[in-house]
Amino acid sequence: MMAKWRKIWSLSLKEFIHLRSDWWLPVFMLFGGALELLLVGWATSRPITNLPLMILDHDRSAASRSFVVSLENTATFNLEEPVYDVAVIEDALRLGEINAAVIIPPDFSSELSSPAGRPIVAVLLNGAESIPATAALRAIEGVTREMGEQILVQRLGLQAEEFEGFIPSLRVWFNESLVEALYTIPAELGLMLEFTVLLFAALSFTRERELGTLENLLVMPFSTLDLVIGKSIPVIMVGFLDFILMLGITHWAFGVPMRGSLALLLVLALVYILVELSKGLMISVMAKTQHQAFLLVMMVGLSDFMFTGYAAPVESMPRVIQWVANFIPAHHFLEIVRGILLKGAGMEVLWPHVLALTILGLFIGGFSMRFVRRSLS
């Protein structure tokens, strides 16, 4: 028994030596994910602000100026120098220099003050960049709604404090300030873990095949299981280290809370690593070259990316995709990560995802072992 493990360990040790001389691979695995996390975290952890906005004010009245000041006060916009020609706005939009422009007609203040007036402003948005455009629209709508209410109150002859309007009473759970980063960063964490494990596992046998050393490995007194275990140990160790490192970054650098059990999260991360490892090993015996293996990893990883809820929440996707998501391990792992980190959920809440992850894992792992065994012998 000892001798068997010594044999297997000699294989793992060899893999670690490869890592040391192929230094870019561990650097990518340990720091690529972390770096990506830092960049994405910083980029998405702030609300959209300082969108360049152009104003063409034909009215130039106290009312129009107060409207412009209100827009500026939202902090969504950064006002450009005032312009006096529509052509300037058109050029700026075409060149992508601004995200939005507001044109105030000459009759703005008179329409505003006359009892049956209909004050109008024209809003031009750069729809090519849809996310800033949506943010700009929302901000402008907010300002105009407020102005609309003021006009209404004025025309009804009411005092401001007499009008309450309709106000939903907001109370946000789990992510009190609705910081987008708290949603995207855990997704990024799961995604980077998947890529790291998949890539490392996928290269394991492919590299030996490409170098021509696989034949020798197969002639040595290793069973297929020995080979798989020996090759997997470094992947699991590096994957787990990577996860802990990235978890630390999400917590200390981005303030993602840790409300649930850390031990539970670590155990389930290990389960998830094993599932992705199985997929990677399958790729590893399928691909003829490291190049092919890399492309396959990208393909699998990028399609799983859809289901992590990183780009868009799975709940808002079409029914078919929601159904498919049930078969994607990354989807369940992400539910688990968000559940434990943000909601402090335990097994009593997470068990359907844990069960699904385990069943998928057993299925993928079993299939992978059979597949690897068949292609290696």
Add this chain to the structure above:
Amino acid sequence: MIAERSTIVSENLTKCFGEFTAVDDVSFDVHPGEIFGFLGPNGSGKTTTIRMMLGLLTPTSGDVRVLDVPVLEQPEAIRGRVGYMSQRFSLYNDLTVFQNLRFYGTAYGLSNEGLKQRIDRALQMAGLEGRENVRTHELSGGWRQRLALGAAILHEPEVLFLDEPTAGVDPLSRREFWELLYQLVADGVTVFVTTHYMDEAEHCHRLALLQKGQIIATGSPDDLRDQGMHGQVLEIVSSDSARATKVLRAAKMEGRLPLESVELYGSLVHVIAEGVESLQDALALELMRSEIESGRMAVIEPSLEDVFIAYMRD
């Protein structure tokens, strides 16, 4: 002679890849303690045969036994008892000499003092003492080849399989490599080696000549010479050997000269025929008619290359 138990027995071994038959009904046996060579051009099925003998490839039909183990049923039973050097360099370039040897040794179950002794011996054999910590990719071809051999015999295998072990290695290193093989055979190891170098094949105790997946002859280099050659070899020095070959072949085709074969050998022409010595004048005349001057003519010992070509023509 008392029949010894053969170390390797191959019976009607056949491997088809789709329509293509890579190895076609190959039968041979290798005796204990001999160097048995597979000689054939590239694509004649040498590597495919070796891979089947090691259990890396399942034959389409036929059977192979190595050290009395049926390889098809129990490939793992021979793992610890055979050594293998594949065609491509089989060690890890980014590992040091020592790391490579340690990996091989540990994989074969060696440890501690035993492992250390074997590594020292392998280093000594390969002449790499003092260079243990050199990365393998920094070694030149000949050194790497000897290190690969050292790794392949670290666990003291009973049979050694070598697939074109000296391809791309300089002649001096090749000679040294073969000296190492003779030492191993002296220690009782049986060696199965494939090659397409004629000079290397001369070193083997017995040979099988391979062509398009079939064995066309088996025997010692001397036996093959005796059996395969119909006639003697005449070496001709001429002013234009390339044209001389064409002219003599035409004479053979038209039936004007009773020749077995005519081959160009660098700047020389080899003519093979029964009683070739008496044909010298006729040959000179034939060449003179085409305005080719012929110089020295001599009957020589046939090289293995002559033999091989003679067999391939039959």
